[in-house]
Amino acid sequence: MTQMTAAYDKMQGSAYSRRHFLKLAGCSAAGILASRGSSPRLEGGTPSTRAVNEKTARRNIVLMLSDDHRYDFMGFMETEGPAFLRRNAPAFLETPNMDRMARQGAHLANAFVSTSLCSPSRASILTGRYMHHHRIVDNQRPEPAGTVFFPQYLQEAGYQTAFIGKWHMGHDDDAPRPGFDHWASFKGQGDYLDPTLNINGTRRQFQGYTTDILTDHALEWLKTGRDARRPFFLYLSHKAVHYPFQPAKRHEGRYAKSEVKRPDTMANTEDNYQTQPHWVRERRYSIHGVDHMETGQYDNDPVPSFDELYRQYCETVYGLDENIGRVLKYLDETGLSKSTLVLYMSDNGFELGEHGFYDKRDAFEESIRVPMLAYAPGLIAPGTKITQMVQNIDIAPTLLSAAGVQPPETAKMDGRSFLPLLCGETPPWRDHILYEYYWEWNFPATPTVFAIRTERYKYIFYQGVWDYDGFYDLQTDPHERHNLINVPAYAQQIETMKKQLFDELEAGGGLDIPVQRPIGERLDQRKNKR
DSSP states (O other): OOHHHHHHHHHHTSHHHHHHHHHHHHHHSOOOOSSOOSSOBOGGGOBTTSOOOHHHHSOEEEEEEESSOOTTOSTTSBSSSSGGGBOOSOTTOOOHHHHHHHHHSEEETTEEOSSOSHHHHHHHHHHSOOHHHHOOOSSSSOOOTTOOOHHHHHHHTTOEEEEEEEOOSSTTOOOOOTTOSEEEEESTTOOSBSOEEEETTEEEEOOSBHHHHHHHHHHHIIIIISOTTSOEEEEEEOOTTOSSOOOOGGGTTTTTTSOOOOOGGGSOSHHHHSSSOHHHHHGGGBTTBHHHHSOOTTOOOOOOOHHHHHHHHHHHHHHHHHHHHHHHHHHHHHTGGGGEEEEEEESSOOOSSGGGBSSOOSSSHHHHBOOEEEEOTTTSOTTEEEOSOEEGGGHHHHHHHHTTOBOOGGGOOSOOOOHHHHTTOOOOOOSEEEEEEOOOSSSTTSOEEEEEEESSEEEEEEESSSSOOEEEETTTOTTOOSOOTTOGGGHHHHHHHHHHHHHHHHHTTTTOOOOOOOOSOOOOOBOOOO
């Protein structure tokens, strides 16, 4: 247990905590248990078989997850103001349905992942645990035997559950997983066009665009596949906007004539790299670097030019937003919105030229920050803006809270429910987040990364490379262009954060880094420096 988690558990038992949660129960009609048991229980400590008014006591839940959608590529984000609210997205990008979620619900403006990589992040969402606890550390291997996902607790509490879309824990395994009454998924990354879905154990190929097809399937389940007498949990997990970015045919070329403004930190200049760790500049030439994509006549490389890549990303985001709108429209038209919590987020961020990268994995802001929006009429006040730092490890406890379900002690979740924040409450909250990423044999350009981030400062430790660590003042340098690791004035601050980082990792078992047997394809190509 980390110091942060221990402090929260201590708060949980306080008189303030009990009063606060009773107030929250009135706000959300979800409730929080005052005691824990060996199996999930409903509000008040009663068994999950207790008859309750399901229309008011337990929220329906829709979790919509995208892939590689960065935090600032949403139309409503400001062009000025505090760094965490300011977008670097182009003015031409349109996201009317995400904008509506923020306008009529809540924008969690400081949302982060604990690992910026598909499978580990998805595992943290489903378990409420850090990567070093759930042990799903790369995209190649399935979840360890015995892994329990929070929808299993919802099932035990009477919820009907469905998973539709990208699973990606176990690259070539699309088999149904525990916790879901209905299952529709595909192997690995899947395809943008004409996907084959494993539907409850039977594979079937569909014609069309995957984002549309997954949404079609989700809406069909909502209309005819569920028991209307029971509360439901729908997990709609999109492939979009994962590379290679491929918009729907109807959106191809939508932004073809739009100007692409490259980020300042993309330039291969001494100003950008004179204080950065050496590996950052070296990564420019790797499979995830912008200098790798600049192809020549002798290259057989499918990566498009940067401007084309950027525009295709935006067109793919537009199609994603369109399908988010389809789900919201159905919930509103049927009246289900009044009893449903809708949460949208991405599994990790994505760099589009920053520091010379196009990928994630590292601990820079564009990699670890994600969009997060919540919509629940009658529960969340329109225009709610939450600035406290939340993480993907908080999703499981939050959604369980909305269902009035307390996980058992054996769940050992690292996250905490931010349902009070959605309801306008201001409970004591964390003042920092932790980040971890383990070096992958398949993509060797990025080292093992540990980081601690407060509202203002970020310290990054790089394991296994002879290089500088990172330290950034996010208030004066929001683009992390100037590494202050060797500035004497910050020496004490750096040492304090470094100690806190390793104290918490050590206390939680986070320093036991696994060495995995190499499997899968190794993408270690690197262009020569110019």
